[in-house]
Amino acid sequence: MSSPEPAEVPRTGKSGRGSAFWLSFIAVLSSIFLSAMDLTGVSTILPTVTADLNGGDNYVWVGSAYALASTAILPLTGGLADIFGRKPVMLVAIVFFALGSALAGAAQNMNMMIAARTIQGLGGGSITNLTSIIISDLVPLAERGLFQGILGLTWSLASGMGPPIGGALAEKASWRWLFYINLPITGIAFTLVLLFLRVRTPPGTMQEKVRRVDWFGNLIIIAGTTVAVLGLTWAGGRYSWGSAHVLAPLILGLVTIGVWVLYELRVPPNPTIPFKILANRTSLAGYLGTFAHGITSISLIYYLPVYFQACLGASPIRSGVEMLATALVIAPFALVCGIMVKTSKKYRPANYLGWVLSAIGFGVLSLLKANSPTSKWVGYQLLVSAGTGLIFSATIFPVLAPMPVTMAAPALAFFAFTRAFAQTWGLTIASTILQNQLQKNLPVAFTSQFPSGQELAFAAIPSINNLPEPLRDEVRAAFAKSMSIIWKSMIGICALGFISLLLLQEVEMKVEKDNTFGLDHKNNSEPGSSTASTVHGEGHSTPVAEKV
Numbered sequence: 151m152s153s154p155e156p157a158e159v160p161r162t163g164k165s166g167r168g169s170a171f172w173l174s175f176i177a178v179l180s181s182i183f184l185s186a187m188d189l190t191g192v193s194t195i196l197p198t199v200t201a202d203l204n205g206g207d208n209y210v211w212v213g214s215a216y217a218l219a220s221t222a223i224l225p226l227t228g229g230l231a232d233i234f235g236r237k238p239v240m241l242v243a244i245v246f247f248a249l250g251s252a253l254a255g256a257a258q259n260m261n262m263m264i265a266a267r268t269i270q271g272l273g274g275g276s277i278t279n280l281t282s283i284i285i286s287d288l289v290p291l292a293e294r295g296l297f298q299g300i301l302g303l304t305w306s307l308a309s310g311m312g313p314p315i316g317g318a319l320a321e322k323a324s325w326r327w328l329f330y331i332n333l334p335i336t337g338i339a340f341t342l343v344l345l346f347l348r349v350r351t352p353p354g355t356m357q358e359k360v361r362r363v364d365w366f367g368n369l370i371i372i373a374g375t376t377v378a379v380l381g382l383t384w385a386g387g388r389y390s391w392g393s394a395h396v397l398a399p400l401i402l403g404l405v406t407i408g409v410w411v412l413y414e415l416r417v418p419p420n421p422t423i424p425f426k427i428l429a430n431r432t433s434l435a436g437y438l439g440t441f442a443h444g445i446t447s448i449s450l451i452y453y454l455p456v457y458f459q460a461c462l463g464a465s466p467i468r469s470g471v472e473m474l475a476t477a478l479v480i481a482p483f484a485l486v487c488g489i490m491v492k493t494s495k496k497y498r499p500a501n502y503l504g505w506v507l508s509a510i511g512f513g514v515l516s517l518l519k520a521n522s523p524t525s526k527w528v529g530y531q532l533l534v535s536a537g538t539g540l541i542f543s544a545t546i547f548p549v550l551a552p553m554p555v556t557m558a559a560p561a562l563a564f565f566a567f568t569r570a571f572a573q574t575w576g577l578t579i580a581s582t583i584l585q586n587q588l589q590k591n592l593p594v595a596f597t598s599q600f601p602s603g604q605e606l607a608f609a610a611i612p613s614i615n616n617l618p619e620p621l622r623d624e625v626r627a628a629f630a631k632s633m634s635i636i637w638k639s640m641i642g643i644c645a646l647g648f649i650s651l652l653l654l655q656e657v658e659m660k661v662e663k664d665n666t667f668g669l670d671h672k673n674n675s676e677p678g679s680s681t682a683s684t685v686h687g688e689g690h691s692t693p694v695a696e697k698v
Contacts, residue, residue: 173346191312195325214383215267220275221570222375227276228563229422235351247273248336255329279566286558292659299488302543317470370410378403382578435653436549442647444572449580460629475531483539497547507537509644516637520626551657587632
């Protein structure tokens with residue numbers, strides 16, 4: 151995957167984007183829409199799924215199995231996309247997502263659900279990764295602000311539709327349809343990608359390409375990520391943070407990830423992730439900000455519905471509607487970030503503003519009580535969601551700006567890995583805080599109904615509305631008090647985002663893109679099109695930059 155610094159090949163003719171570009175862009179957007187709607191929709195149906203499948207304390211695996219699989223596969227998909235091409239890897243990812251969705255909808259017990267979510271995660275993580283990589287192929291970084299904003303808008307729109315759709319299906323029909331509804335959408339996405347994603351495929355025989363894959367390096371990172379996430383999933387819920395069941399896999403997993411980094415630095419000729427991508431402070435700042443944002447954003451998306459259902463007595467569908475204040479603000483502010491970067495040619499202001507709004511937003515969320523009026527929980531959501539939306543699109547620019555365009559795929563694969571791994575930490579941190587606080591704050595008359603060690607949040611929520619007074623008010627107040635600690639902890643995570651700003655430098659964004667993986671104009675006439683420029687070597691090709 152590593153290659154010499156490319157020579158720039160001038161692009162002749164007037165720059166323009168014709169039908170091939172826009173059809174390819176629509177194909178990519180349909181894929182990311184699919185992944186985002188499922189990810190957020192699951193958060194509102196968790197209590198219902200847990201009760202229906204007798205999940206008990208295994209409920210966390212409905213989210214964690216997806217997170218584990220989607221995180222572990224990310225470095226591999228970036229490498230496969232560079233070797234085999236973007237389109238075939240994207241098609242395989244959509245197939246995996248469809249298969250996982252079908253199995254999840256048909257799940258008869260929690261073990262089957264967890265296995266299905268794992269398969270779904272392999273597809274969903276790959277879809278998210280490939281989307282960013284393909285956009286980087288089609289649009290140079292200097293012009294990507296608007297397109298990155300549209301990408302964020304699509305993700306956020308799907309995120310906004312996921313919770314109310316999930317809640318409506320859980321309440322009025324069956325939670326299974328949240329997964330079944332993915333099947334026609336995957337069919338549409340697969341068809342669009344197959345027919346309209348007309349991007350170039352690297353030359354070489356299948357045997358040559360298979361030899362180039364860093365199989366051992368990927369085995370190391372998949373093993374390390376799996377073991378580490380296993381420890382995180384058990385932490386705070388099933389076992390205490392200080393227990394051997396948590397510390398042993400967590401330490402082993404993190405050490406294995408460290409071994410992977412050393413291996414990638416020294417051994418393979420074509421490393422999956424060439425870690426010279428971290429050799430400059432601006433890219434490092436972008437990755438650090440991405441990690442912090444992964445924690446805060448997933449905590450907001452997954453645990454705000456807990457507040458609505460536990461404290462306000464909302465049904466699954468109602469909590470989904472109440473989440474619209476978050477999703478429908480994240481969307482336009484992701485687009486606002488893209489426009490800011492596009493017009494100003496600078497990315498630091500968007501990152502600064504995003505973290506300021508996020509910190510203030512989580513601060514006011516921590517003030518919510520069980521009886522807070524609508525004006526407060528709506529207004530507070532608007533503030534934190536504006537910051538979340540800005541950062542969603544903002545951190546990718548400092549990551550890519552200092553790098554040659556030929557490093558986009560591994561840089562974006564590690565970007566996606568960083569965000570996904572952070573989301574796993576976010577789910578674990580929030581879950582642990584909530585479990586510990588509920589054990590401390592809930593009245594004994596209520597907690598005595600549940601087996602010792604069981605996850606209280608999702609197991610308890612379905613029974614709260616049927617409790618007699620004053621016990622019901624006491625339980626709701628305890629949930630609100632416990633949720634407040636989650637939001638206060640997220641303020642601390644925002645401090646990590648502010649630290650990343652200290653490293654951030656304004657680097658001029660590039661106007662060229664990697665010509666190896668751009669649009670295939672063989673059968674398409676585009677304004678300003680040019681043929682691919684590729685230098686062939688021993689069994690592989692060296693990308694050549696195309697200046698726009």
